[in-house]
Amino acid sequence: MSEQNKTWLWFHRMGSPAYFYNFAGLLLPWCVIATVILMLIGLIGGLVYAPADYQQGEGFRIIYVHVPSAWMSMFVYMVMAINGAIFLIWHIKLSDIIARSSAVIGASFTFLALATGSIWGKPMWGTWWVWDARLTSELLLLFLYLGYIGLRAAIDDRRVAGKAASILALVGVINIPIIHYSVVWWNTLHQPASISKFDNPSIHIDMLIPLLCMALAFKLFYLCILLINSRSELLEQEKRTQWVKELVTSS
């Protein structure tokens, strides 16, 4: 069989709810193990091995939870919006399930980015909060998530709820480049990016490696939550089908 056929076969199978359910179940324990290992490496590296910052002293260590949370708040939103678009255009149910499963964890990451940023801001800027462009647009992101969750909860019909929420998510995408470029477009208190300048990263390698480990750990953690939630959603959505019946009565 050619490679292309194999790929198509895989896509075809993933479209089958029973197959996806089992695949997600097999992937989950590995995903949890990888998350724990990476997070331990990131925590030890970030809290112990990384040298203290020359300006911020030990206080800079908050970035190891703040920056991954902030990255994930935008990443999860994009996953939600793209799957919303796929659901609107091609009516693929799995996309709606992925979008629905991402909302609460995405809102959590956004909350964590704001909370840890605020805790960092107190000793460094001397204030918990300023209405600057980066902070305000990130707060708007939190409200978008909450609106998304509320909208879904308010509509009983799952299909209608999915469509309405997807439209909301797509309209809100405009906020993502605003968050990203806010530090460039406006003269804000928030510092500009140090990591994405890959040609000349302005961060020491011993500081960078734990940060990348934490970022990957957060991404994998999101995947764990996504796998668990989408399995629950899938069971709910397919509860009348034969495969679900066989699954729940056999165990």
Place this chain on the structure above:
Amino acid sequence: MMEFLHMGGYAGYIWSSYGIVMVVLLLNLFFSWRRHQTVLRRLKQLHSSGNNES
């Protein structure tokens, strides 16, 4: 060890940030997992009771 926990005077800020992150992440994991178990249990009841009404 005390020096490590002290974090050069930033102890309160650092440990509260790490604490809040761990608590929120673990709560997400807990509620997702509990919900999955609840769904499994409910569907088991639905199918084993023999009626397909509810």
